[in-house]
Amino acid sequence: MTGAPRARTAGPLLLGVRHHGPGSARAVRAALEACAPRAVLIEGPPEADAIVRLAAEKDMRPPVALLAHAADDPGRAGFWPLAGFSPEWAAIQWALAHEVPVRFIDLPAANSLAMSAKQTSAAAPAPAGPPDPAALPDPAAPLEPVDPGEQAAPGAGSAERLRVDPLSVLAETAGYDDPERWWEDVIEHRGTGGAEAFTAVAEAMEALRAEYGHGGHEDDAVREAHMRLRLREARREFGDEVAVVCGAWHVPALGERTTATADRKLLKGLPKVKAEISWVPWTHRRLARHSGYGAGITSPGWYDHLFHAPDRPVERWLTKVAGLLRAEDFAVSSAHVIEAVRLAETLAAMRGRPLAGLAETLDAVRAVLCEGSDVPMGLVWDRLVVGDVLGEVPESAPAAPLQRDLTRTQRSLRLKPEALERELELDLRKETDAGRSRLLHRLRLLGVDWGSPAVSRGSTGTFRETWRLRWEPELSVRVAEAGVWGTTVLSAATAKAETEARSAKGLAEVTELAERCLLGALSGALPVVMRSLADRAALDADVGHLAQALPALVRSVRYGDVRGTDTAALGEVAVGLAERILVGLPPACVGLDADGAAEMRGHMEAVHRAIGLLSESGSETGTQPEAGSGAEPETWPAAEARPQPRAAGSGAAGGLRERWAAMLRSLAGRDGTPATPGLIRGRAARLLLDDARLAEDEAARLMGLALSPGIEPPEAASWIEGFIGGGAGGGMLLVHDERLLGLVDRWLISVPAEAFTDVLPLLRRTFSGYDTGVRRTLGELVRRGPAAEGHSGGQGAPAAPGFGPGLDPHRAAAVVPTVRLLLGLDPDPHGNDTMEAAR
Structure with missing residues (x-):
């Protein structure tokens, strides 16, 4: 693109561009320098006229976007993205630097947002709840696929309309099979440009429109009518010394001879909403997306490099x-x-x-x-x-009160939004980290998912949190939507939590909400949440629902330890739920099919962990452990297994944990009619064994009964899955206790051939969950042959590779002090290390 721009006597300077094209941006800048127009008109929402001068602020750094949303429905929004290499941005910067008026001439956002909502509602019934920003029609999105300069009209997301892609047509005409490569060769690699290039592009678009008409862009007639009216206004004020920067597809329409009356007629009766507009940061990654709010270029980082x-x-x-x-x-x-x-x-x-x-x-x-x-x-x-470049907007840019409060809080917590995903480790014992945690949890409650919780790679104590953070542009819409709840993050999150508590339909929903309120330190919402929780807990008799609700409630009780929140009321509700589960679980386990048994096993495991946590938190005995002591149950292989014996009968009503263990013993010993599924009985026995409440001899006896000849093979295989399922460390249990391995081995050999096909899937599912090393060791043990009858690796039995003939309690006791130190436990005052090692 070389040469000088056309003479000024030819009327307004029409610069047809490709949005986000660095070659077009250079050509526009050169043309404006040469022609020095008295006004610059740009394709975009006219509401932006009031804030366009902010583009000259030193704190404004592209990529940025104009965000327009309906005042009464912030979820109805549209973006007009601008990168540093966008022709529109180059025109804005030139005009502001030369103190030349800048005006936007596209259809107002007030109309385009209303039209997009109307078309969406006509195409499909309105979904319940707030819309998903990624699914909203974008008035500023390019055609699909990308064309040399088009931005889709409102409602452009519809897939029913067949559209002409001018870039593809021109590339095919020139003998190219790749439209992007054709555009690079003809425009991006041809210098700064001038009149010849703009004239050639305009002529090409005129030929295409003569051939294809509107090309499937029916709504463009309305947009172009508004553009012509705005152009007439500018010419009356500034004469013909006006430059227009717009998508190349619109150039023939702007040069068309029409009357103002005809254009106004096209605009008459358009739907309209009250719209608000602001600048928001954008990212190169979002520019690379063809759907949602993306601008539809595949290589924004490369284009930015070419431009600069x-x-x-x-x-x-x-x-x-x-x-x-x-x-x-x-x-x-x-x-x-x-x-x-x-x-x-x-x-x-x-x-x-x-x-x-x-x-x-x-x-x-x-x-x-x-x-x-x-x-x-x-x-x-x-x-x-x-690229992961994230733009910036100045503080003086208009923003909703909630957005301003969020910005202030981010600054005070030194938590800057970034486009590149990063991991954030928080220590809740530190005030700044605790504040960051509260902010992120409150935003998640409001639907602003700036951060998502991740698994910590270090300590698993409750005073540690790990987050993955990435700021996406559409989160600005989420913040605007959340503004209906309040003017600050705290007040908005509190109001939304209270509303959700009143409208929640299930007990699990309310317990999860209580947990989130504690995580976000929303003490103002807790009274409403607690009333709702108590009401639903009293009315819900389904054991499954109670079991789903208890873990979240118990976690909430524990969070109070490290976050300094009073959780006495939550602890009382949690104990009440646990009591009801104790009564209702045994009859609920009778007569279940395979799917029901698997679901109930999950509930039983969750309740088992929750009761252990409840006991550790002191809710059962009325004492609280020291916050951040490091003695977190999550650090134990089995959260309930503690070395020191517990006195039976301690705590409320004889000890919730003791009665839970008695209930598990009852389940593990069931074998009559009505039958409790083997999966449930096997898991109950395993939980007792892990909790050191079931002797190894008794575990072997229960397995022998479950695998006896009188038990149907599928039922026996189900018991095995429950007892040594891959997710419970069952493989290592078989490695270290050859009696159990021998029982399984002898049972498997005795399974009749006609029943083996039914048993195989259950066994495969059980053993496939083991680590590769565990499976290999088990295979070596089976190949070596069983241990001597009545021995578990004892004296006289063949030793497994890498293992001695038996356990030496005195040598094992030497590691107990180190284990106590690692787990943050006090040394044993009674010196029972030998006994603990033996256990």
Whole structure:
């Protein structure tokens, strides 16, 4: 694109561009410098006229977007993204730098938002609840696929309409099979540009519109009518010294001879809503998306480089790639860069391209810098071709009160939004980290999922939290939606929690809500939540519902320890739920089919863990452990297993934990009619064994009964799955107790051939959950043969590889003090290390 812009006598300067095209941006900037118009008109919502001057603020850094939303329905929103290489942004910057008026001429957001809502409601029934921002029609989104300069009209998300893609048509006409490559060759690699290029593009679009009419863009007639009216207004004020920057597809329509009356007629009766507009940060990653709010370019990082590289773009790009790979410990030298440049230029020459484009540079990077590997290539694509740049907007930009409070809180907690996903480790004993945790939990309650909880790689105590953070542009819409609940994050989260508590239909919903209120320190909402919780707990008699509700409630009781929240009332409700489960669980386990038994096993395991936590939290005995002591039950292999024996009858009503153990013994010993499924009985026995409440001899006796000849093979296999299922460490149990392994082995040999087919899937599911090393060890033990009858690796029995003939309690006792230190436990004052090692 070379040459001078056309003479000013030809009327307004119509600059047809491709949105987010660096070549178009350079050409627009050159044309404006040469013509110096008295006003610049840009395709975009006219509501932005009031805030366009903020683009000149020093704290404004693209990519950014204009966000417009309906005042009474913030979820109905649209974005107009602008990158540093967008022609519109280049025009705005030139105009503000030269103190030239900037005006937006597209259909007002007040109309486009109302039209998109009308079309959406006509296409499908309105969904319940707030809309998903990713599914909203975007007035600023490009065509699908991307064309040289179009932004879709409101409701453009409809897939029913067949649309012409001008870029594809022109590329095919020129003999290209890739529209992106054609655009790069013709526009992006041809210099700064001038009148010839804009004239050629306008003529091409005029020919396409003569051939295809509106090309499937029916709503464009309304938009272009409004553009012509705004252009007439500008010409009356400034004469013909006006420049218009718009999508190339619209240029023929703006030059069309029509009357103002005809244009106003097209606009008459359009639906309208009250709209609010502001600037919000955007990301390169969002620019790379074709759906939702994306701008539909596949390589924003590459385009940004092309726009800002003053010369030798290929050399500068490959140097940037080499720097990235070196930072990730890949061996890349200057010689690699030189060879990659030569290869890219050679490929461009062979393919007949004026300059090496993205395809050639990536081929060179793969072959030379990455040595053919896809792993570093994925890194280059993610970090450089797309990029994780997050824009910034100045504090003076208009924003809702909730957004302002969120911004202030982020600043005070030194928690800056970033486009690149990062992991955040929090220690809740520190005030700043506790404040960050409260903020993230409150935002999640409001539906603003800036952070998502992750599994901590270090300590598993309740004073540790791990989050994965990534700020996405559509979260700005979520914040605007949440503004209906309050003007601050705290007040909004409190109001929403109270509303959800009143409208919750199930007990599990309310207990989860109580947990979230404690995590977010929403003490103002707890009274309402507690009343709702007590009401639903009193009315719900379903054991499954009670079992689903108890774990979250018990976790909430424990959170009070480290977060300083009074959870006495929650503890009372939790104990009451546990009491009702104790009574209702045994009859609920009778007569279940396979799916029902699996579900009930999950409930039983969850309640088992919850009762252990409840006992540890002191809710049963009225004492609280020291916060952050490190003695967190999650650090135990079995959360309920503690070395010291417990006195029976301690705590409320003889000890909740003791009565739970008695109930498990009852389940484990059931074998009559009506039958309790083997899966339930096996799991009950295993929980007792892990809790040191079932002797090894008794466990072997129960297994012998379950695998006796009188038991049907499928039922026996179900018992085995419950007792040694892969998720419960059953493989190591068989490795260390050869009596149990021998029982399983002898039972399996005795299964009749006609029943083996039914048993095999259950056994495969059981053993497939074991680690590879455990399965290998079990195989070696089976191949070696069983231990001597009546022995468990005892004296005289063949020793398993790597194991002695038996347990030496005195040698094992030596590790107990170290284990106590690792778990943060006090030393045993009675010196019972030998007894504990034996247990």
